[in-house]
Amino acid sequence: MVKKRVVHEPLWVKTLLFLISGAFLFVFIVLPLVTIFREAFKSGIAVYMETFSDPGVMSAIKLSLLTVLICVPINTFFGVFIAWLLTKYRFPGRKVLITIIDLPFSISPVIAGLLFIFLFGSFGWFGAWLMEYDIRIVFAVPGIVLATLFVSFPFVARELMPLMRELGKDDEEAALTLGASGFQIFWKVTLPNIKWGLLYGIILTNARALGEFGAVSVVSGFVRGVTTTMPLYIDILYGEYMFRAAFALASLMTFLALVTIIAKAVLEYYIAAQRKSMEVKIQS
Amino acid sequence: MNIEIANVNKKFGNFVALDDVSISIPKGEIIALLGPSGCGKTTILRIIAGLETPDSGVIKFFGEDFSNKKIKDRKVGFVFQHYALFRHMNVFENIAFGLRIRPRKIRPDEKTIRENVMRLVSLVQLDNFVNRFPSELSGGQRQRVALARALAVEPTVLLLDEPFGALDAKVRKELRLWLRRLHDEIPVTSIFVTHDQDEALEVSDSVVIVNKGKVEQIGSPEEVCDSPANPFVADFLSDVDELSIKKKKKGLFNVINDKRQGI
Secondary structure (H helix, E strand, O other): OOOOOOOOOOHHHHHHHHHHHHHHHHHHHHHHHHHHHHHHOOOHHHHHHHHOOOHHHHHHHHHHHHHHHHHHHHHHHHHHHHHHHHHHOOOOOHHHHHHHHOHHHHOOHHHHHHHHHHHHOOOOOOHHHHHHOOOOOOOOHHHHHHHHHHHHOHHHHHHHHHHHHHHOOHHHHHHHHOOOOHHHHHHHHHHHHHHHHHHHHHHHHHHHHHHOOHHHHHHHOOOOOOOOOHHHHHHHHHHOOOHHHHHHHHHHHHHHHHHHHHHHHHHHHHHHHHHHHHHHHHHO | OOEEEEEEEEEEOOEEEEEEEEEEEOOOOEEEEEOOOOOOHHHHHHHHHOOOOOOEEEEEEOOEEOOOOOHHHOOEEEEOOOOOOOOOOOHHHHHHHHHHOOOHHHOOOHHHHHHHHHHHHHHOOOHHHOOOOHHHOOHHHHHHHHHHHHHOOOOOEEEEEOOOOOOOHHHHHHHHHHHHHHHHHOOOEEEEEEOOHHHHHHHOOEEEEEEOOEEEEEEOHHHHHHOOOOHHHHHHOOOOOOHHHHHHHHHHHOOOOOOOOOO
């Protein structure tokens, strides 16, 4: 089909649209970003660095990294597992499962946090049992990890499902007839086929796990130096009028977010290239 | 008999894909499974390969019951309709795949793998393309890579699902004769699925005509054309180009002369 341009906007319309969207982006995205770094470095590098010698700040950074290190591998594994299950097999309840995957996206993070309080809190379903064995989940590190796992779960599965559906079963079946075992098929055929999509999903999971505030703040209990992740600690610092330190920590998180976005952009390029090579395959 | 399929039934939900199908395939022959689309011919092929399990019935290879045999132990080569080449591997690695993934004990050494692959590469006339990736090949070239990859594991049976289906008309015709000759050069029994009557009659030693999950007739191309078993076969073969059978004979006769014409 030949694309026909029905509407040909005059130059002034284009210019106006460009100016409006440019101004919007500047005010709501660029300006806040600049502000974070400007505020963080306002009193010089020495003061900036001082923030990071605060043991509370350091433990918040450590806790955030620990959470990411636990959540990203687990969600990657189960994301691949579930995407595989839902795209390669047909079974009753499959549609329901696909919908359930989106649940962490669709419910508010606060409710996600409350869910874990209801489950593991002292008056929750498993509360009494946990007390008996002296296991603390809520208002402790396990609760933070669980809440983060919950909110960052869908990314990998969501990213892989359309890709795997598009790829179909042919490659795996071909490997099967050539004598490959299930393990070999996954490592040598499936994984290379989905690697860019998988990395993209991992990056998004990482971003969400690092930045999650709502769900984590509900289960955290704000025990300083124990259950405060980076976003929570920024909130604490700000609440105590320690603006320099709050902005310093915020600038570190922003920096990590920028790295993530750049990685994502690079990956998008590779994914587009892969799609293109798939198109060639289908056309001829 | 090399391969025997006896009283095979297969349902997908309520849809009857195969209804009491029995076929015997002599060793070294090339058989066409011919029928309209959705008739169950691809299901037969997938059941022989082990990619589908029949609801009932028996699959025998050389008299041995293979019905419950694992795919990797069946020694079948399968050429998929859309080739299913591994897009992250070049031609060489695609063909070598079946050898490289073998358990260490029975895996050939690097030198043997190299020799085997290069022999296959020249068999399918792709000597100058070993380093190319699937996305850099034409449809016909990919088809031949898929064929070489399937042959690398030295299958006793070669299964081809619509081997020419995704190619344009001219390449199709050339590949047809080429496949027939290739089959005559290597010790393998071939079964291919097609919905194209001319293709089936021109390439195969015998034709199995399938309709709505049932075998309508089995016979040589001449037999099914000259004496169709029922009105469906007669009707299905009515618009066949009578020449294609004669062409096949001529084609075989000329094998030596135009062997190197290249495709």
